[in-house]
Amino acid sequence: MPMKYSIIIVTYNRQKELVQCLESIRKSPTSHSFEVVVVFNGDRTNIERFSRIYKDYSFHFIHKTTPAAARNFGVTKVRGEYLFFLDDDCTLPPDYFSHLNFDNGWDVLGGPDQTTKSASVFQKLTGEVLSSPLCMGPTYKRHTKTDRYSSDSSERELILCNLWMKTSLFHAEGFKFNTDLFRNEENFLLKELKEKGKILHYSPKIYVYHLRKENLEKLGAAVIKSGECRVLNFVTLPNRKELIYFLPLVSFLSFLWLVFHPQSFLIFVFAIYALTVALYNAVVWKSFSFKYIFMHYFILGAYAIGLSKGLWKFGPIFYNNFKENRSFINESSSK
Numbered sequence: 478m479p480m481k482y483s484i485i486i487v488t489y490n491r492q493k494e495l496v497q498c499l500e501s502i503r504k505s506p507t508s509h510s511f512e513v514v515v516v517f518n519g520d521r522t523n524i525e526r527f528s529r530i531y532k533d534y535s536f537h538f539i540h541k542t543t544p545a546a547a548r549n550f551g552v553t554k555v556r557g558e559y560l561f562f563l564d565d566d567c568t569l570p571p572d573y574f575s576h577l578n579f580d581n582g583w584d585v586l587g588g589p590d591q592t593t594k595s596a597s598v599f600q601k602l603t604g605e606v607l608s609s610p611l612c613m614g615p616t617y618k619r620h621t622k623t624d625r626y627s628s629d630s631s632e633r634e635l636i637l638c639n640l641w642m643k644t645s646l647f648h649a650e651g652f653k654f655n656t657d658l659f660r661n662e663e664n665f666l667l668k669e670l671k672e673k674g675k676i677l678h679y680s681p682k683i684y685v686y687h688l689r690k691e692n693l694e695k696l697g698a699a700v701i702k703s704g705e706c707r708v709l710n711f712v713t714l715p716n717r718k719e720l721i722y723f724l725p726l727v728s729f730l731s732f733l734w735l736v737f738h739p740q741s742f743l744i745f746v747f748a749i750y751a752l753t754v755a756l757y758n759a760v761v762w763k764s765f766s767f768k769y770i771f772m773h774y775f776i777l778g779a780y781a782i783g784l785s786k787g788l789w790k791f792g793p794i795f796y797n798n799f800k801e802n803r804s805f806i807n808e809s810s811s812k
Contacts, residue, residue: 481509481579483557483644487547488565489518494688499531501568509574514554518547545654545662552647560647562663564638566688568593576682577641581628583678585642585670587635589620590687600689603696605762606772607689611754613776614721623681630679631671637663639685646670655713660699660706668714697779704783705790712795722784729781 484502488495495515502513513534517524519541528536539550548562559579563569567590577586592604606612607620619636627634640663646652652670654662671677690696704725711719735743751770758769 479510480512480557482511482559482561482641483555484511484513484561484563485516485548485551485555486513486563486565487516487518487544487551489541490520491565492523494566495527497568498563498565499527499534505569505571505573507574512555512557514551516547516551516554518542518544543656543659543662545658546656548662549647549653549656552644552653555644558644560642560644562637562640562642563685564687567638567685569685573683573685576680578680581678582676583628583641584646584675585630585635585640585667585677586680586683587630587640587678588680588683588685589618589622589634590636590638591620591622591684593686593688596689597691600691602766602768602772603689605758606769606776609754609757609761609773611750611757612773614724618679621681622684625681627679628676630677632664632667634679635663635667635677637661638687639683646675657713658706658709660702661710662706664707665710665714668710668716693775697775700776700779701783701786704780704785705787706783707780708784708787709791712791712798715795715798725777725781726784726788729778729785732778 486495486498499513499515513531515527515534515536517536517538519539521538524536524538527534535554537551537554539547542550552560592601596604604620608617610617613620615633618634652666655665658665667677690699707719707722711722731743732747735741735747754770754773755765759765762769
């Protein structure tokens, strides 16, 4: 029987999380034939142990590289008709595979991630804020379960920890993850696929549980990296629509202005935002928490810092390209 799909997991030094991920796959029944391909990115210590425990799965080693390069490497090892990219700190609900439909004509299919049921108070708070449009803007749908199936999706809804693609996109058409990106590499690929006319679907029924960062330090570091990579994405494949992702930087600069000019009208702007967040918290989560408001400001501030770092590092590249082309649209370069 031909292999229906291949699950690709890239991991680095997260043994406990990987075990939970693999066990959740075992406990999720499916009628289709599939394989699991695990890529150890820079750490071969536990390959033999995992190979003994999970004899039906394949384990491969690659010298430390970007997650994008590790995923491209994993794609070369698969036999399935479809690819399922799953993060090593994610687990599947038992009925996950029962909600898949391979006959809808999609090239890419994805769903949201949800906070794990065993999450700490801080992790649950993080999950609530990630699902807030007042914090995440148009990408809040990546972390929100809704009833709306979309047959015209985009990177605003799709997330790499829970992403399906036709294998032929890689093997036959030559698409791949951009190895220059060290985070959020799916954003660039999804935009390119969309530009090439590929069909992207979003299904809220195929969700995964995603382990949230356990403290402010780790959360801030991850958000800063996301902001930095957003700039690199924009520099590599500019688009006017992407300018919306730079709004947190405007807010951050406004806050700095307010610090030195406390009489500014901006204090009313920030106060109105805080009240709006509090109202959203009361309506959606039926609660009120200063921590919820603080986390909105914290994530937006960290993202703005990442944007600033990205502009400092990659801004000159964009400026030179813009001078030459006088255009916000560059020819794709990841194929």
